[in-house]
Structure formats: C-alpha cells, structure tokens
Amino acid sequence: MRDLNSNAAEMSGELLAWYDIHAREMPWRVSPAERATGIRPDPYKVWLSEVMLQQTTVAAVREYFLRFTSRWPTVLDLAAAEDADVMSEWAGLGYYARARNLLKCARTVADEREGVFPDSYDGLLKLPGIGPYTAAAISSIAFDQPETVLDGNVERVMSRLHDIHDPLPEVKPVLKERAAELTPARRPGDYAQAVMDLGATICTPRSPACGICPWRAPCAARVAGTAAELPKKTPKKPKPTRYGIVYLAESAAGTWLLERRPDKGLLGGMLGWPGSEWNEAPAPNPPFAADWQDLGGEVRHTFTHFHLILQVMTAELPEGFNPDPAQELIPRHGFRPASLPTVMRKAFDLYRGR
Structure with a gap:
C-alpha cells in the first residue's frame, strides 16, 4: 500500500x-x-x-x-x-x-x-x-x-x-x-x-x-x-414523539382555509392548515366553531429532532367567513396542494383519499 x-x-x-x-x-x-x-x-x-x-x-x-x-x-x-x-x-x-x-x-x-x-x-x-x-x-x-x-x-x-x-x-x-x-x-x-x-x-x-x-x-x-x-457513528438518541391536530375546512364553492405559520420555527412562513400546538397532549384549537369531524387515520411525519402524529379534523367552511390576519382563503383555482409543506400535504392526501 x-x-x-x-x-x-x-x-x-x-x-x-x-x-x-x-x-x-x-x-x-x-x-x-x-x-x-x-x-x-x-x-x-x-x-x-x-x-x-x-x-x-x-x-x-x-x-x-x-x-x-x-x-x-x-x-x-x-x-x-x-x-x-x-x-x-x-x-x-x-x-x-x-x-x-x-x-x-x-x-x-x-x-x-x-x-x-x-x-x-x-x-x-x-x-x-x-x-x-x-x-x-x-x-x-x-x-x-x-x-x-x-x-x-x-x-x-x-x-x-x-x-x-x-x-x-x-x-x-x-x-x-x-x-x-x-x-x-x-x-x-x-x-x-x-x-x-x-x-x-x-x-x-x-x-x-x-x-x-x-x-x-x-x-x-x-x-x-x-x-x-466505516465510518463509525455515535448512536443517536431516540427521537421523541409529539402530537397535534390540524383542521381542514372547505366551503361548498371549493374555497380552502389556510394559515401562514410564524416566520420563526418549523415550517416558518409557510401556508398550512390551522391547528394546535405540537406537544405531548395538544389542546383542541379549531379556527371556528363547527361540528368538526375526526377524519380517521392519522398523519405521521418525522422532523430532524422528533416524530409527529397529527389528527385530522374536517368541517365545512361557512360562506362569508372572515379570516384572522394570519389566515387566508384560497379559492379552488388557486389552491395548489404541491405548494404545501410535506406534512400538510399528507393531511390533504388523507382527506382526499377518505
């Protein structure tokens, strides 16, 4: 050698x-x-x-x-x-x-x-x-x-x-x-x-x-x-699992309610579904009062430091709904699922395949 x-x-x-x-x-x-x-x-x-x-x-x-x-x-x-x-x-x-x-x-x-x-x-x-x-x-x-x-x-x-x-x-x-x-x-x-x-x-x-x-x-x-x-690697610590709830709301005309996340933090600045905090026991936080239905199934996604499991809730978006400043109403012709972060797109795929 x-x-x-x-x-x-x-x-x-x-x-x-x-x-x-x-x-x-x-x-x-x-x-x-x-x-x-x-x-x-x-x-x-x-x-x-x-x-x-x-x-x-x-x-x-x-x-x-x-x-x-x-x-x-x-x-x-x-x-x-x-x-x-x-x-x-x-x-x-x-x-x-x-x-x-x-x-x-x-x-x-x-x-x-x-x-x-x-x-x-x-x-x-x-x-x-x-x-x-x-x-x-x-x-x-x-x-x-x-x-x-x-x-x-x-x-x-x-x-x-x-x-x-x-x-x-x-x-x-x-x-x-x-x-x-x-x-x-x-x-x-x-x-x-x-x-x-x-x-x-x-x-x-x-x-x-x-x-x-x-x-x-x-x-x-x-x-x-x-x-x-080779190469050898120091064993990684097990990732914790966090839980959350997302709320998918579509109007009869096909308009979707989305929410822009804060600039800092995970998915910062991205449009996604309104939802709860991600932690061990998330508190429900629907964007409006309605008869929210559990879609069944769950969304699983892994980030760098933790696994995430999301429950998906659905309801019809009422006509004339007035969104908060962080929320946006996206009409059917302007809604692009591919523009959503992967974890949010998984929730939409679950909804679409229900």
Missing part, C-alpha cells in the same frame, strides 16, 4: 483523471471538459444548489433547481421575488429555514454587492445562511480556491482511505485534516466534486465498489477488510 502522505499529488491526479471520465451530469455543474475550455461555473447556481442539497439528495433537488433557475435566473431575480412565491416553490424540500436564509442571502448580495458573490471563503462566510461547509464548497467549485470540502460522502471516503474507526461526529476535525492533505492547488474545484462523486457512486455507504475505485491501492480499509463498516 502506498504512503498516503507522500503521494497526495499523485492521488489527487488519479482522482481527477477518473473524474474527467466519470463525472456526474448535474444541471448546476460545469463538466470537466467544459472547464478545460475556459467555461466557469455560475456562483449563483453553485450557491443555490449547495443550499438545496443540504440534508437532501441530488435526485430530490434536480427538479427544484430547474424550476428555481427558470423562474429566477439570477440572484438579482431571486432577491426581488415575493417571499410567499419562494416558500411555495421550496415546499417539499424541507428544512424551511434554508429558504428564508436563501432570500436573506440573495438580498444581501443584491443590495450590498450589486449581485456579485464574494470569491473567498471568508467573504462567503459573512453572508446569511452560509456556514463553513457551504462557504468551502462555493469558493472551491465556483472560484477554484483550494478549500477543503467535507460532506457526508467525503467523510466516508476519508474514513475508509485511512481506516479511521473513531466515530462521527466527534472525528470530523480529523477527517477534515485528512481531506485537506489531499486537496490540490491545481483544479481544486474539479477535485472537490470528484471526491464527492467518488463517495456517491463508488465508495457508497453499502457495498462499496472497491474493485473499480481509483483509490483502491492506497485504501487502508480495503486492505484491512473494514471498508463496509
């Missing part, structure tokens, strides 16, 4: 050669062949894709990205967008604080930087919603800065390459050091994408394809036979 420290340049070159042939095609990516002709990535598209990809898969993000860039082709277009329109397009991607920070960041770049993203890690880190990983990814991919990008794929590759058995997340600093040692000064943007592609397509969580890996020879875990069990 080769000495990893003394062969860093050779190894990065091998990975780049592999990437030149096997790079994944993505709508936000400039291919290695295109970069070789002088085409450079659009920082706006790199930033948008990286924010969307946080805790979300490439497959899930692709269509969202295409819709966003079709509707808002530049950061200036996005900065001028209505909050409700952006939140509606974001529905289903989850982690809605990302969408709120997306708008804050776009407006900061538009107002304070005339639509131009900073090209350095430190400059990017000052923008709303951009943390260390995202700053490293943008500065590397968009501006070819030799920053170390460490996502889940890279963590897995590094833990196997060095046969590191200390568990995540505590071992992250060590994995970042190992990744930094291999980050080249030449083509760092392509290299960052290459090592992420390696983890996504070859060094996969289950059944890694070690036989066709460009780093097969220097991989310590392959030699030790431990690749499939």
Whole structure:
C-alpha cells in the first residue's frame, strides 16, 4: 500500500483523471471538459444548489433547481421575488429555514454587492445562511480556491482511505485534516466534486465498489477488510414523539382555509392548515366553531429532532367567513396542494383519499 502522505499529488491526479471520465451530469455543474475550455461555473447556481442539497439528495433537488433557475435566473431575480412565491416553490424540500436564509442571502448580495458573490471563503462566510461547509464548497467549485470540502460522502471516503474507526461526529476535525492533505492547488474545484462523486457512486455507504475505485491501492480499509463498516457513528438518541391536530375546512364553492405559520420555527412562513400546538397532549384549537369531524387515520411525519402524529379534523367552511390576519382563503383555482409543506400535504392526501 502506498504512503498516503507522500503521494497526495499523485492521488489527487488519479482522482481527477477518473473524474474527467466519470463525472456526474448535474444541471448546476460545469463538466470537466467544459472547464478545460475556459467555461466557469455560475456562483449563483453553485450557491443555490449547495443550499438545496443540504440534508437532501441530488435526485430530490434536480427538479427544484430547474424550476428555481427558470423562474429566477439570477440572484438579482431571486432577491426581488415575493417571499410567499419562494416558500411555495421550496415546499417539499424541507428544512424551511434554508429558504428564508436563501432570500436573506440573495438580498444581501443584491443590495450590498450589486449581485456579485464574494470569491473567498471568508467573504462567503459573512453572508446569511452560509456556514463553513457551504462557504468551502462555493469558493472551491465556483472560484477554484483550494478549500477543503467535507460532506457526508467525503467523510466516508476519508474514513475508509485511512481506516479511521473513531466515530462521527466527534472525528470530523480529523477527517477534515485528512481531506485537506489531499486537496490540490491545481483544479481544486474539479477535485472537490470528484471526491464527492467518488463517495456517491463508488465508495457508497453499502457495498462499496472497491474493485473499480481509483483509490483502491492506497485504501487502508480495503486492505484491512473494514471498508463496509466505516465510518463509525455515535448512536443517536431516540427521537421523541409529539402530537397535534390540524383542521381542514372547505366551503361548498371549493374555497380552502389556510394559515401562514410564524416566520420563526418549523415550517416558518409557510401556508398550512390551522391547528394546535405540537406537544405531548395538544389542546383542541379549531379556527371556528363547527361540528368538526375526526377524519380517521392519522398523519405521521418525522422532523430532524422528533416524530409527529397529527389528527385530522374536517368541517365545512361557512360562506362569508372572515379570516384572522394570519389566515387566508384560497379559492379552488388557486389552491395548489404541491405548494404545501410535506406534512400538510399528507393531511390533504388523507382527506382526499377518505
């Protein structure tokens, strides 16, 4: 097995050669062949894709990205967008604080930087919603800065390459050091994408394809036979379960009563069904007095820190109902279930399938 420290340049070159042939095609990516002709990535598209990809898969993000860039082709277009329109397009991607920070960041770049993203890690880190990983990814991919990008794929590759058995997340600093040692000064943007592609397509969580890996020879875990069990992770604490009630009300004419949630907190700024608090014993909180009927069944959804079980109550929305300031009456022709957050859409699906 080769000495990893003394062969860093050779190894990065091998990975780049592999990437030149096997790079994944993505709508936000400039291919290695295109970069070789002088085409450079659009920082706006790199930033948008990286924010969307946080805790979300490439497959899930692709269509969202295409819709966003079709509707808002530049950061200036996005900065001028209505909050409700952006939140509606974001529905289903989850982690809605990302969408709120997306708008804050776009407006900061538009107002304070005339639509131009900073090209350095430190400059990017000052923008709303951009943390260390995202700053490293943008500065590397968009501006070819030799920053170390460490996502889940890279963590897995590094833990196997060095046969590191200390568990995540505590071992992250060590994995970042190992990744930094291999980050080249030449083509760092392509290299960052290459090592992420390696983890996504070859060094996969289950059944890694070690036989066709460009780093097969220097991989310590392959030699030790431990690749499939890495990286180790500290066991997660069981998630608690919370309960809630949602109220679905439709008028005879097909108008729906929806409620916009507060800007802060889960699903912040999103339209959804009126409902109770989410806790161990929610108190009924119907939006108006009526003979509310239990729809039967339940809605189950999992957030980052807890499981949620919702009871669904239904009633007819009275004609002439006067909504509260946070509530909106959506006529049939303007109601788009796809614009609802996933948990709220599940409640509608239960209603529709009753």
